[in-house]
Amino acid sequence: MKDLSIKTSLAPSPKGKVGLGLLKIATAGSVDDGKSTLIGRILYDTKSLTSDKLEAIEKTSKQKGYDYLDFSLATDGLVAEREQGITIDVAHIYFSTAKKSYIIADTPGHVEYTRNMVTGASTSQAAIILIDARKGVIEQTNRHFFINNLLRVKDVVVTINKMDLVDFSEQRYNEIKADFSELMGKRDYQDQNITFIPVSALKGDNVVHKSENMAWYKGQTLLEHLEDLDMAAISNLGTPRFPVQYVIRPKTEDFHDFRGFAGKVYGGELSVGDEVVALPSLTKSKIKEIYFYDKKYQTASRRSSVTITLEDEINVSRGDMIVKVGDLPTIDKQFTATISWMDSEKLQVGNKYIVQHGVNKVLAKVETIHHKIHPDYSGIDTNIEALGMNDIAEVSFKLNKPIFFDGFKKHRTNGSFILINTKSNSTVGAGFIQ
Amino acid sequence: MNNTSHINPLEHEAIYIFREVAAQFEKPVLLFSGGKDSITLVRLAQKAFWPAKIPFPLMHIDTGHNFPETIAFRDKLVKELGLQLIVRNVQDAIDQGKVKEESGKYSSRNSLQTTTLLDAIEEFKFDACIGGARRDEEKARAKERIFSVRDDFGQWDEKNQRPELFDMLNGQIELGQNVRVFPISNWTELDVWSYIEKEEIEIPSIYFAHKRKIFLRDGLIWSHSDYVYQEEDEEVLERMVRFRTVGDMSCTAAVFSDASDIASVVQEIRDSTISERGARIDDKRSEAAMEKRKQQGYF
Ligand SMILES: Nc1nc2c(ncn2[C@@H]2O[C@H](COP(=O)(O)OP(=O)(O)O)[C@@H](O)[C@H]2O)c(=O)[nH]1
Numbered sequence: 001m002k003d004l005s006i007k008t009s010l011a012p013s014p015k016g017k018v019g020l021g022l023l024k025i026a027t028a029g030s031v032d033d034g035k036s037t038l039i040g041r042i043l044y045d046t047k048s049l050t051s052d053k054l055e056a057i058e059k060t061s062k063q064k065g066y067d068y069l070d071f072s073l074a075t076d077g078l079v080a081e082r083e084q085g086i087t088i089d090v091a092h093i094y095f096s097t098a099k100k101s102y103i104i105a106d107t108p109g110h111v112e113y114t115r116n117m118v119t120g121a122s123t124s125q126a127a128i129i130l131i132d133a134r135k136g137v138i139e140q141t142n143r144h145f146f147i148n149n150l151l152r153v154k155d156v157v158v159t160i161n162k163m164d165l166v167d168f169s170e171q172r173y174n175e176i177k178a179d180f181s182e183l184m185g186k187r188d189y190q191d192q193n194i195t196f197i198p199v200s201a202l203k204g205d206n207v208v209h210k211s212e213n214m215a216w217y218k219g220q221t222l223l224e225h226l227e228d229l230d231m232a233a234i235s236n237l238g239t240p241r242f243p244v245q246y247v248i249r250p251k252t253e254d255f256h257d258f259r260g261f262a263g264k265v266y267g268g269e270l271s272v273g274d275e276v277v278a279l280p281s282l283t284k285s286k287i288k289e290i291y292f293y294d295k296k297y298q299t300a301s302r303r304s305s306v307t308i309t310l311e312d313e314i315n316v317s318r319g320d321m322i323v324k325v326g327d328l329p330t331i332d333k334q335f336t337a338t339i340s341w342m343d344s345e346k347l348q349v350g351n352k353y354i355v356q357h358g359v360n361k362v363l364a365k366v367e368t369i370h371h372k373i374h375p376d377y378s379g380i381d382t383n384i385e386a387l388g389m390n391d392i393a394e395v396s397f398k399l400n401k402p403i404f405f406d407g408f409k410k411h412r413t414n415g416s417f418i419l420i421n422t423k424s425n426s427t428v429g430a431g432f433i434q
Numbered sequence: 435m436n437n438t439s440h441i442n443p444l445e446h447e448a449i450y451i452f453r454e455v456a457a458q459f460e461k462p463v464l465l466f467s468g469g470k471d472s473i474t475l476v477r478l479a480q481k482a483f484w485p486a487k488i489p490f491p492l493m494h495i496d497t498g499h500n501f502p503e504t505i506a507f508r509d510k511l512v513k514e515l516g517l518q519l520i521v522r523n524v525q526d527a528i529d530q531g532k533v534k535e536e537s538g539k540y541s542s543r544n545s546l547q548t549t550t551l552l553d554a555i556e557e558f559k560f561d562a563c564i565g566g567a568r569r570d571e572e573k574a575r576a577k578e579r580i581f582s583v584r585d586d587f588g589q590w591d592e593k594n595q596r597p598e599l600f601d602m603l604n605g606q607i608e609l610g611q612n613v614r615v616f617p618i619s620n621w622t623e624l625d626v627w628s629y630i631e632k633e634e635i636e637i638p639s640i641y642f643a644h645k646r647k648i649f650l651r652d653g654l655i656w657s658h659s660d661y662v663y664q665e666e667d668e669e670v671l672e673r674m675v676r677f678r679t680v681g682d683m684s685c686t687a688a689v690f691s692d693a694s695d696i697a698s699v700v701q702e703i704r705d706s707t708i709s710e711r712g713a714r715i716d717d718k719r720s721e722a723a724m725e726k727r728k729q730q731g732y733f
Contacts, residue, residue, distance in 0.1 A: 022443045050706070090597075094570040094622045103620060115597060122599040245453040250486035258485060264450050264601070269437070292438055293481040299437035305449035305482070306438065318457050342597055356602055359454070418602050425606035427596040 021100045021231040026107060026120040026153065028144035029130030034161045038130065038201035039093055039104060040071020042223065045208035048095035049074060068202065090120050099227050114147065114375060114390040115342035118430055121151035122416070125234045126226065128157050133166045133198070137179040142376035145180075149187045150338065150375075150392070150432070152412055154234040156194045157225060164200040168213040173198045186377045189409075193234075197222050235302065238267035238411035241329065242322040243358040248307055260291065260307035261316055263359075266413040270308070271299040275325040278316045279404045284325060285310040319360035321404045329404045329414060334367070336396045336434045338408075339387065343421065343428035347387040347395070353428070354420040355399065358413065363400040363422075370394040395431075408432035444625055445478065448617040450601065451580060452482035455562050455615050456489050458605035462562040462615075463520070465551075466492040468504035469680040470637050471566030471618065474626055476511065477635055478617060479564075490564075491518035495551050497543040497682045498525045499661040504680055507638040522554045539663055542684040552588045555612055562605070564615045570622045580619050586610040623678075627703050631696045641699065643676045643691045654687040678703075 029035040040057075043049045049057070053074060061070045093104040105120035107113065121127060127148040131141055148156055158180055166172045177196050184194060197206055198217055205211030208223045220228065248260035270276075274287045290297045291307040300306040308322065316322070323329065341347050347366060355364040372381040372393040387393050408415030419429035455462050464479065466472045479488045494508060512519040524546050527533045532553075533546045555563065569578060579595050581603045596604055605613055618626065630637060647658035649668040656662055658670045661683045675688035676699070693699045 092569045119597040119599055246457045248483060248486050255485045262453050293484050297438050301438050303446060304438040304441050305446040356604060413600060416600050418599055420604055420606055427604045430599045
């Protein structure tokens with residue numbers, strides 16, 4: 001066999017930034033709190049804006065008659081959006097420093113866009129919640145915090161913006177901090193790290209550079225905080241789960257009997273020699289080899305996309321799951337979950353949807369809607385018949401086949417699923433299993 | 435080797451996406467332009483399915499105005515890796531009167547590719563087209579999904595996109611629909627170049643500094659060629675240049691450069707203050723150019 005690879009060391013390249021930590025950040029703020037300005041400011045101060053973009057910003061700022069640079073222009077998007085003057089969907093912004101690569105999922109903060117916030121938070125390890133220092137904690141802030149807590153985003157930075165408009169007042173900062181701390185008492189996920197930073201996105205205080213106007217603030221700037229986040233510490237660990245995506249059977253002379261199970265490792269790690277069980281067949285075997293491309297490894301770490309072979313010839317196909325012996329997930333045909341509904345067509349008791357749980361798909365029927373949850377900590381509504389767009393609720397489902405799940409609190413990946421409309425094929429909701 | 439802990443998360447994400455495509459679709463195809471992004475895709479696909487072959491063909495929509503170096507490179511790569519290559523020519527659509535060749539100063543065949551692409555999708559009944567687009571390239575791309583559903587007319591409805599949560603990719607479609615898949619959505623230009631360096635991936639020679647006949651217009655460096663319209667007063671010069679992106683000759687501008695190997699290219703990108711698309715002539719035509727083209731079914 002011809003060796004196709006030239007070099008496949010998995011060590012990070014000393015020169016390239018490939019291999020450095022990748023931090024995904026979700027943002028939340030109400031319209032005009034300064035989210036676009038903040039992101040633009042980060043890009044500008046980290047020298048991530050290219051000269052053609054900067055030129056465009058200078059030009060447009062001048063056209064609009066501003067005496068400052070309107071950094072919000074660095075992130076504006078689609079034509080439709082520019083017409084409406086608001087962000088309407090999740091946009092992704094990229095920048096990097098010597099330490100880390102960052103992806104900001106910019107999500108709008110209106111009430112009606114809960115679905116976008118849930119989507120952005122689902123792939124993020126950190127979140128920036130923006131507060132306008134003049135307005136303080138408002139109802140929207142409760143929602144932003146609720147969603148990031150529900151989605152168990154590990155690190156939340158409460159960024160108090162427009163400090164220049166409140167005379168950089170420490171007292172105002174402390175008031176807002178106290179109001180927010182009241183909210184923190186209500187949260188379900190107590191282990192979330194929460195940090196407060198007073199900034200002026202427009203003027204650049206405490207975003208990348210330390211503020212001279214707020215000498216009373218002794219903490220880190222926003223970027224310093226993000227730079228120092230320990231990627232391992234903010235990852236969601238659990239026990240190893242290996243959902244099989246694809247079975248590799250080359251059927252070539254060199255690899256006549258090769259049967260590799262391709263997939264991504266979630267939660268923990270798997271090693272050669274581990275005793276494992278394949279679900280749903282419950283057949284036991286041992287891990288024989290772990291491949292990444294054409295190289296063998298002893299251990300497959302979290303989030304690596306590898307190919308595994310087993311000692312025994314057992315029947316495993318897409319949608320099955322390989323786990324360690326003695327560490328089984330729940331195998332059941334029913335569950336209760338917190339649902340974030342994302343479609344204009346209502347979810348009703350008796351409706352059928354496809355549940356996509358990782359790479360596994362089953363048919364599900366809505367059994368009961370227990371109650372709707374106000375996503376601002378203000379309570380619940382019982383006797384609910386149906387869910388509309390942006391509703392969050394506790395719902396029980398019955399499935400046509402068992403799936404292999406963990407509670408969302410224990411396992412962020414293996415405890416979540418999406419709901420697919422059987423007719424339109426759209427993704428209409430997300431769920432977090434109890 | 436010991437463990438996979440020093441992983442490049444972007445690479446592992448892309449491999450995951452490739453495997454989802456192979457599992458969820460009947461007839462995927464990898465859209466191959468001969469550029470660095472699609473060459474990177476080929477390497478990632480190799481990794482995703484090794485020791486099996488890449489389980490889908492490549493397709494090149496050839497404008498007929500490509501750099502000869504790109505075509506030679508394409509044919510060599512396909513041969514070496516034993517891949518299946520489909521080529522469909524924009525010239526055929528022009529000959530059949532389906533599209534009209536542009537003329538004049540800024541004429542390009544770039545936007546004409548759409549018709550040929552949609553015809554080919556219909557001809558082969560492809561249900562997933564894998565492309566090398568990245569979200570950092572351009573504003574309108576920043577909202578593109580990893581699995582982006584297109585209707586029968588290849589149109590993109592940016593207001594009606596499926597939310598993508600966690601790692602879950604929903605590839606359910608109706609007959610006649612197809613999905614555009616972007617495995618390197620989350621990579622930046624520097625990520626791609628660093629990866630090419632680290633993996634020692636071969637790329638066409640025009641990415642490296644070379645002597646070329648060029649002319650200057652609107653602050654951009656244009657290739658002097660039969661395919662590129664040139665005014666009489668636009669003087670032909672010979673300079674050391676290289677290309678940062680390689681599309682059709684009529685829509686790709688060069689940069690002055692002495693970077694003759696991959697390490698110096700990576701360094702140059704790292705120090706660079708102009709975005710990659712700043713060197714794409716077609717995007718300069720109008721601010722909302724890309725978005726409009728996408729709604730009409732462009733890659
Ligand atoms: N004075 C002051 N104005 C700000 C600050 N941040 C944003 N703004 C202004 O607030 C307005 C809304 O900002 P923008 O970034 O568009 O808000 P978004 O809707 O959250 O993206 C704009 O006029 C900004 O210039 C700040 O720190 N101080």
